Amino acid sequence: MKKTEIKIYKEILKAEGEWAAKTRESLRKHNILMLNLIGSPGCGKTALLEALLPLLLKKLRCAVLEGDVETARDAERLKDLGIPVSQIITQGTCHLGAQIVNKAVQELPLADLDLIFVENVGNLVCPTEFDIGEAAKLAVLSVTEGEDKPLKYPLLFRKAGAAVLTKIDLLPHLPFDRVKCLEFISQVNGRLPVFEISALKEQGTLTLADWISAFEIG
């Protein structure tokens, strides 16, 4: 027997990247902004959409892709807004893949849209690794999770286009150190805009809606 080394040098996520590029291309053609919401289970992603969409719908035509491991509950919650909402059930997978998102995007009425939100599967780590063709990721962190999360999960905050600190109405009841949290975020990514929001009390939602409306697709 002989031994030899075979050089390969192949990108592992190349296939994923190609699907993401296809999606990006379709979105560009229709001048649609796609935002990818990433955060832990229960951090308030759906509530954030419920609070933001009525504001955004005054100016923009929106749709939502809901990534969920098992149920269609989140999609049900958004249906009353009268916009296209598609459910992508990942059947246990911890993130949305680029190919399945591409299929869901193609099934939307692209000619009649300006903005697509993707609510990724509730998870702070895995979805961050996968480009799905979005213009920007939004890192969603609730004040109930602790101020150290940006340091523990830096990748999301490095890759995000903005961070959203949710449930700030709860601050008076929690030991959460807001200043520390903002410091940690800027330590991980000094260029990241941070929006502090309460979906429940509709605080900070206008500022974020304005930022989204003004977002320039790169």
Place this chain on the structure above:
Amino acid sequence: MHEFGICQNIVNIACNELKKLEQKNVRVLKLRVKVGSLHAIVNENLEMAYSILTKDTDLHGSRLELISIPVEAECKDCGYRSRIKDNFFVCAQCNSGNLEIIKGQELYIENLEVAYEEDGD
């Protein structure tokens, strides 16, 4: 456990490369993957996924070697390049947070180590 998804890609790519080989009776000993430290990949999870996903493939019995690449960044304000430690993405020279990552985002298969039979063996 996104490591399974990543690993499935590794297995697909490597098996494809193996099909292209001219050598006969090839047995894969080792597959080397370079992982930028910015990835949130737990080595043990990836290794476990590898042993499971390679079971019925030509990679069966081979070892996954993971080599991590440290994170390096360049300051967009003063141009200083530095190694990032403890997730502290701040320029060591001018304190700016305006950094561009130049290393640590890699994720690729570098090589395969194989044993094979020579003609006439």
